[in-house]
Amino acid sequence: MEKLRRHIEEITTVTDEEFAYIQTFFTKKRVLKNQFLIHEGDEVKYEFLVLSGLYKVFFLDEQGKEFIIQFAKENWWMSDYQSFFQEKKAGVFIECIEAGEVLFSTLDTREKLSHEFHKMEHFFRVKLTNGYVALQQRIKLLLSNTPQERFEAFATSYPDLILKLPKKIIAEYLGVSRETLSRLYSK
């Protein structure tokens, strides 16, 4: 739980007593490669904070083609947030790409901690602000950019992921074909 505390304290400070209480709402879980944390159609009860490992959030279109919405690594939060916040069935999958550990907690936890501690409401607001900005950037890239520009932006933002991930997965994230991606790598 020390990682959770450090993660929270990047934004706000909590006392030992407060943290002792806060941590009771989070549960640790080991995740194996190819294990699913959320499956399309599930009730989405949890959000996850990544302690280690690598994960992908993706969905399938009607033809079964896969599209990756985001990756998640250490200190990133992930869920099917539309379903999580609106208490609907999952429209996405979350699958583990590289084994690790996560903390999970419920929407009640997020709301309860935000209600009881102004500083936790602040913590979640700041995390959402960062997430909102990141999504807006992704929309700009998806709307305007050529495959080449998308690839370069991804390589600049996530140099570690570009080395680590199979090309198939990167192609699904960028919304380009395998063939297009291979051409980009060879440039």
Add this chain to the structure above:
Amino acid sequence: MEKLRRHIEEITTVTDEEFAYIQTFFTKKRVLKNQFLIHEGDEVKYEFLVLSGLYKVFFLDEQGKEFIIQFAKENWWMSDYQSFFQEKKAGVFIECIEAGEVLFSTLDTREKLSHEFHKMEHFFRVKLTNGYVALQQRIKLLLSNTPQERFEAFATSYPDLILKLPKKIIAEYLGVSRETLSRLYSK
């Protein structure tokens, strides 16, 4: 300012005294058709709450092609949020499509009100949560859907806008050509 109060009270209640204080941080402004609230390269000092009228948030690629990130109508917030939160120069334009009024306020206002009132931190967190979910939906649509599906999703979500907006503007929002959009209308 009654609209601001009703907007806040959709999420949390404020006393007369609290609201008298909160409203001092917001300034009302009339906006004319084709007037720009933010211009690429500006310092982004303000965010805007729409009281009336219709606005578009867009950017230009290097060839001068226009891409619309979002529309904004009554009760929607708008800014170049990446630049607003990170205090960078604007990468987008905000232009008025249909004359109206907005309230504007600074990042200091958002932070100060959030700090002084737990309930205002809650208000902004809830607004961000809704915005985050909407952006994630837009990413899913942009990644996977055919022009036909994007058009139908837009028509379902914003039946008023589809009637009101020129086809050119809708095409720029959907990321499709004018010709493709005309085919979709004729179906």
